[in-house]
Amino acid sequence: MFNEEMRSEQPIRWAMVGGGRGSQIGYAHRSSATRDGHFTLVAGAFDIDAERCRDFGTNLGLNPERCYADYQTMFAEEAKREDGIQAVSIATPNSTHYAISKAALESGLHVVCEKPVTFTVAEAEDLKRIAQEHGRIFGVMYGYTGFQMVHQAREMIQRGDIGKVRVISMQFAHGFHSEEVEKDNPGAKWRMNPEVSGPTYVLGDIGTHAFYMAQLMTGLDVERLCCTRQSFIASRAPLEDNAHVMMQFSNGAVGTLWASGVNAGSMHQQKIRIVGEKASIEWWDERPNQLSFEVQGEPARVLERGMGYLHNDDSAVSSDRIGGGHAEGFFESWANLYSRFGTVMKAANRDDQATVAATWFPGIDAGIEGVRLLERCVESADNDAQWVKYYE
Ligand SMILES: NC(=O)c1ccc[n+]([C@@H]2O[C@H](COP(=O)([O-])OP(=O)(O)OC[C@H]3O[C@@H](n4cnc5c(N)ncnc54)[C@H](O)[C@@H]3O)[C@@H](O)[C@H]2O)c1
Structure with a gap:
């Protein structure tokens, strides 16, 4: 049975790229990632339109300074902060996944990326290599597998x-x-x-x-x-x-x-x-x-x-x-995955490779395939x- 007492003590400071106002899948990420206390949303480059991003992020309760015009600025500015982001979810149209994921990993962030993860296998394999080099987790949002x-x-x-x-x-x-x-x-x-x-x-x-x-x-x-x-x-x-x-x-x-x-x-x-x-x-x-x-x-x-x-x-x-008879659905499936992403990201942060290896989650290999x-x-x-x- 799911045990809410097993929430991570310190939520991972988390941001989104994409998933802005009116997007199809942004809310699913935010509601699932934050459900079990593993992640807390502190920043975002939610939108292709800077003004809309700021307005949207502020409405979500974020500090307006941490609602960024683009992901490059967000990764650079957050890296300067003591309380800067530790992980990012990428929910933008497909053509942008590779560049944003690469930049995130190279900034030392754990990544959850939408599918299809890249345009080519070579790009996806490149992301796997960069994630390994930086010791970062790369999750892929095959949301039904929770x-x-x-x-x-x-x-x-x-x-x-x-x-x-x-x-x-x-x-x-x-x-x-x-x-x-x-x-x-x-x-x-x-x-x-x-x-x-x-x-x-x-x-x-x-x-x-x-x-x-x-x-x-x-x-x-x-x-x-x-x-x-x-x-x-x-x-x-x-x-x-x-x-x-x-x-x-x-x-x-x-x-x-x-x-x-x-x-x-x-x-x-x-x-x-x-x-x-x-x-x-x-x-x-x-x-x-x-x-x-x-x-x-x-x-x-x-x-x-x-x-x-x-x-x-x-x-x-x-x-x-909740036990049998009650319907669990799409958001529970996603939250189950985010719970696993949170578990392995925290394990990676303390270099607990045994937990990372023992925990199933849809990772970059699934993205590559x-x-x-x-x-x-x-x-x-x-x-x-x-x-x-x-x-x-
Ligand atoms: N896992 C799933 O079940 C699932 C479901 C739906 C969509 N998706 C995937 O999620 C991704 C987004 O799909 P969607 O339907 O939400 O798209 P959408 O068009 O509804 O929303 C895209 C959002 O990204 C923003 N955006 C675009 N380019 C950006 C950039 N460079 N920087 C910051 N923000 C940017 C847009 O302003 C918008 O808010 C796609 O890759 C799609 O395949 C996955």
């Missing part, structure tokens, strides 16, 4: 409850971009622009979530894949609003990933189904407190969060905040859906 039932699935699969994995079905397919909504929505518009979004749209924006979820649950490596992608709204070309990927995994398993913004009528449809030799497990982010467990030849079971029959040696139970997926998908799709090796 859900307890995701970890229950991981533990059941690792324990062999479904037998050897045969088929992995991944999808994140919403309907919100079935029409050309980007005409009036700046938060959607940049996602369709390759200069800001990167080499993909739906694959990077949502496909990376489903892919990482499956990697986390199964621990399997992809060997090769093929991808086809389309722009059903023509103006989105060359970026895709729909994509299908087929994959072969190292243990002989096969998989599919469907990423779409034009699944008309659908809310999220982020569903992961792992089929083993004797049973299947399925998790759906619209019913995150439940996990389907279907053993061949037996009645289907639905496992419920917060129950005594769950595994009790990792996050399925240790993150439980997300970007590798995108690189390979583009390579395949641009060659008429040819099969390509996942690792070069």
Whole structure:
């Protein structure tokens, strides 16, 4: 059971780059990071517009002097203060992640960055190297992986409850971009622009979530894949609003990933189904407190969060905040991740490498694999859906 007495005594002094007024995901970061007392927001370069940043940050209760016009100024000025920031979360559009993350690490800050973490694998690997050199933590906000039932699935699969994995079905397919909504929505518009979004749209924006979820649950490596992608709204070309990927995994398993913004009528449809030799497990982010467990030849079971029959040696139970029957949701999942980010950042500060190594959290390796997926998908799709090796 989650124990609020285990809050860190001294919260980490924390800032955000991006996530300003009206942004899609800024509030999720702030409400989750500060939930359990691990982080306290003391500064920000929240917005591309300096005046709006200052107004917004002041309204959040920050010292106006610590609401900065840009991240470069923030990192430089905060480094001069005795009570300067120790960590930063980056929630800006994709094209800026690499430069901001690099600058943050080089300023000695721990980083939590949004996905996709960079445009290229080389850039993501560079961030890994810089983080290691500076002894800093690099977390990646795969926000759905804080859900307890995701970890229950991981533990059941690792324990062999479904037998050897045969088929992995991944999808994140919403309907919100079935029409050309980007005409009036700046938060959607940049996602369709390759200069800001990167080499993909739906694959990077949502496909990376489903892919990482499956990697986390199964621990399997992809060997090769093929991808086809389309722009059903023509103006989105060359970026895709729909994509299908087929994959072969190292243990002989096969998989599919469907990423779409034009699944008309659908809310999220982020569903992961792992089929083993004797049973299947399925998790759906619209019913995150439940996990389907279907053993061949037996009645289907639905496992419920917060129950005594769950595994009790990792996050399925240790993150439980309220007990079974009550719905925990998106913000609890994010807070569970921020709790882990806080734990490992504090451990890194006191050079407690054992705790860092023993604590699971989505780190830079997860970020690298997300970007590798995108690189390979583009390579395949641009060659008429040819099969390509996942690792070069
Ligand atoms: N993990 C998730 O579940 C999740 C969900 C949504 C978005 N995201 C990711 O979060 C990031 C932001 O997405 P969003 O939908 O919130 O975007 P958005 O367009 O809604 O907001 C972006 C914010 O960043 C600010 N900004 C832009 N450039 C900046 C700069 N150089 N310095 C400081 N601030 C800057 C903007 O003013 C705005 O406040 C993207 O990488 C996206 O992929 C992740």
